[in-house]
Amino acid sequence: MNDNCVFMEQQEEPVVLIVDDTQIDIDILSFALSRKNFRISVAMNGLHALDMVGKVSPDIILLDIVMPEMDGFELCKILKDSAETKDIPVIFLTVKDETDDILMGYRSGAVDYVTKPFNSEELLARVCTHLELKKKRDTEQELISMLKTSLEERERAEEALQQAHDNLERLVQERTAELLIKNKQLMDEIEERKRVEASLESKSQKLEEFNTALKVLLEQRERDKDELEKWVLSNIKNLIIPNVEKLKRLSAKTKSSSYVNILEINLKDLTSSFSQRLSSRYINLTTKEIQVANLVKEGMTSKDISELMNVSERTIDFHRKNIRNKLGLNKKRNLRASLLNIS
Structure with a gap:
């Protein structure tokens, strides 16, 4: 047999x-165990042993049965009933060799039973064997604990993974629902935009048609206006003025000749380009002011005009002043020269 047991080969000191x-038994055991470099602690009775267990945390206990105050059976039962000490192997070492005692020893929780006097080599072999068994049990228990921890961690990881999966699935469903709503809103907006664009296109087309029709109407209006003006001027020149000239010859020596002269002048002014420009450019001139402006342009004085129009000279001066103001002429500008420039 090796000098050291497997437990000792692991460089540990059990x-x-x-x-x-009994002191002599203690000495014999101590001497035998010292050959294996065990660390030895001693208790002389059961109560002392309970105190020592808490202090030195023994790897194995060699326990006598016959002791004062508390025998070995009772101490072993107490140790095995405690969660902190139940795994410490106990070997009974006693002079009691009766079968009932041996059975009582195993029933109380001992792992082995050695009677005195004992063989040192045999005792050491039993001690090493039970230390190795304890070591294996401790290792197995540690592995079981590690495996249990690993399984618990795995279960927690699986639960966390499942929870993460469920959360992800929920988020995907929520996001999908949101996207469906957004997509529907977008499609509705697109349809609404299409309707608006179609409506705008229709209105634009109608507006373009309206503008075209309006342009045609305006062009037709201008043509109608030109034709009307030509027709009116033609009638005045061809129908009215010849008759006025006949009337003028018939009333040459009568009082009504001045009125005939005024009528002739006004008709000629009506057909003249000067009157048309004056009335269109300065539309705020009154009819009387246009008549006075025509006579001033012809070189007539205020007195001549007043006699021709049968009004006071002061009235003619009033009209001349209004014409100057409406044409924007200052006092230095000659009215007749300005009117000639317009023509």
Whole structure:
């Protein structure tokens, strides 16, 4: 057999608690165990042993049965009932060799039973064996604990993964619902835009048609206006003025000749381009002011005009002043010269 057990080969120093009330037995055990470099602790009775267990945390206990105050069976039961000490292997080492005692020892929780006097080599072999068994149990228990922890962590990871999956699925469903709503809103907006564009296009087309029709009407209006003006001027020249000239010859020596002269002048002014320009450019001139402006342009004085129009000279001066103001002429500008420029 090797000098050291497997437990010792792992460079650990197992703690052996000897519980015995006989000093000579303690010495014999201590001497035998010292060959294996065990760390040895001693308790002389059961109560002392309970105190030592909490202090030194023994790896194995060699326990005598016959002791004062508390025997070995009772101490073993107490140790096995405690969660902190139930895994410490207990070997009974006693002079009691009756079968009932041996059975009682195993029932109380011991892993082995050695009777005194004992063989040192055999005792050491049993101690090493149970230390190795304890070591294996501890390793197995540690592996089981690690496996249990790993399984628990795996379960938690699976739960977290499932929860993350459920959250992701929920988010996907919510996002999908939002996208469907947004898509519907977008399609509605597109349809509405199409309707608006179609309506605007229709209105634009109608407006373009209206503008075209309006342009045609305006052009036709201008043509009608020109034709009307030509027709009126033609009638005045061809129908009215010849008769006025006949009337003028018939009333040459009568008082009504001045009125005939005024009528002739006004008709000629009506057909003249000067009157047309004056009335169109300065539309705010009154009819009387246009008549006075025509006579001034012909070189007549205010007195001549007043006699011709049968009004006072002061009235003619009033009209001349209004004409100057409406034409924007200052006092230095000659009225007749300005009117000739217009013609």
